[in-house]
Amino acid sequence: MQKIISAVQTRLADQFTIANEPIASIDLMERASVAFVSRFIEEVPLKTTMIAVYCGVGNNGGDGLAIARLLAAKSYMNVKVIILQHSFKTTIDFEENLRRVQQLKLPVHIFQSEDVLPIETSEVIIDAILGSGLNKPLEGSLKKWVEQLNQQKKHVIAVDIPTGMFADEPNSADSVVVKTDLVISFQRPKLNFLLPESASVIKRWHVVDIGLDEHFIQSCESELALIEEKDIQSILKKRDNFSHKGTYGHSLIIAGQEETMGAALLTAEACLNTGSGLTTAYVPSLGLVALNTRLPEVMAAIGEVDKIQWEKYSAVAIGPGLGTDDHSIEILKSTLKNFRGPCVFDADALNVLSADSSLLDLVPEQSVLTPHVKEFDRLFGAHENWTQRVKTMQKESTERELIIVLKNRYTLIASPTGMIYFNLTGTPAMASGGMGDVLTGIIVSLLAQGYSAIQAAMAGVYLHGKAGNELEELGYSVIPASKLARRINKTIGKVRSTK
């Protein structure tokens, strides 16, 4: 698990590393710049590319100057430096790197407030104007310069963070930020890279290790963390030699209606392939033929709600394609009343819970809720931005002792401990109908197998995304959910075997 730290904590980590490694501040800047350049070369391999490095006068600008010098040393022939002197308060390391650049005789152009920037002729812009030191939205000449750069639609690569973007507080909708194709960021992604609002200014980001003290970073107080594969490996258990189907639990999936039987099939198929010992689907009788034909391994439960033998099941998933009619409300109420084991609430189950907060209050502790953003807002109210949603999910999860899985490109998982875990696996190729049903099937299967609710949510989300990544690598530009529901089986095997 990697802690995500704030801009303030990053500065402390810089200082700690400088004092304790020990390393001179200028040498740490050099190390950061070398790390940037090694990734930059992969992105822009052609040595004749015309590159303009736009530098501010703080340490982000200092990085920019060092990067310009290092690129020249790597035989990039057309590197120029533009210094935007928005302030006369330069940093020592900026000054030292300016001196080093001037010795190389690279072209350096300095612009002061009120100066108008000429049209940029370079193909690539490196944005080293401001970094994590941003303390207010861009205004005045900086704002004007950035607006002008954005109009030119160049290939822009930012150093550490796009100029004008806050690392960990929301930017207002009208704030001006450098629009980037790639951000090469130091040591950790910033919180805001992981929230959907970043899409308007960041196409891709990549983190490079600059050797900040990891022990210090991991000891920082932060309720935000990134899930790593090794965390999932430590969760996943081996299947024992003398184990049998009874060892791996019995999942009940309550899903599907006449027009949405597919949701039940996808959930059940994912559940089966994730290793639930037995899987039963409670579906309308008109879905029986489809279920038996498609998934012979899955049993069906049909008929009256009060005939369900709840005690047979180790875990329940309720909601995919269920509808929100009286029958769905009845079965949700029955689940809340009668089932004592772990439960996943998804899709229409969440919609029913949103419509009746007294039902939401009955959701047992340690249940897993898997809303997408619209379902989340229906449950917990409208939000102006994702920073607010992160706060709400933290509050609701701790107060209600629930695991909340807020699905997105980088799915967030809130634990009742107050921690928020971000998952980085997954791909836009997974943005297709039924993908959430598959996730629900994976999570309920893990619950049935005896994993704790937070383990099942974390492993489920990670493996779901990882299966998507693997399919994309196999050539799928769009992944049908049923494909992923089958693939998950291999993904689990692979993650477990690399232990």
Ligand SMILES: NC(=O)C1=CN([C@@H]2O[C@H](COP(=O)(O)OP(=O)(O)OC[C@H]3O[C@@H](n4cnc5c(N)ncnc54)[C@H](O)[C@@H]3O)[C@@H](O)[C@H]2O)[C@@H](O)CC1
């Ligand atoms: N030793 C270190 O501290 C290291 C810092 N590094 C780089 O340093 C960056 C942070 O550097 P700094 O803290 O010097 O800050 P920046 O270079 O981000 O900003 C410079 C200064 O601009 C001013 N400023 C902030 N917002 C402004 C605004 N909206 N309008 C006008 N002026 C504004 C502030 O006084 C700020 O200190 C990181 O993003 C990273 O690129 C790296 O070199 C790694 C090592």
Ligand SMILES: Nc1ncnc2c1ncn2[C@@H]1O[C@H](COP(=O)(O)OP(=O)(O)O)[C@@H](O)[C@H]1O
């Ligand atoms: N752009 C994306 N990148 C990564 N994962 C995605 C993306 N779009 C969707 N997903 C994943 O696909 C699933 C979609 O869930 P959901 O919206 O409930 O779909 P459905 O209702 O069709 O089953 C979530 O797990 C989400 O994380």
Ligand SMILES: [K+]
């Ligand atoms: K920058």
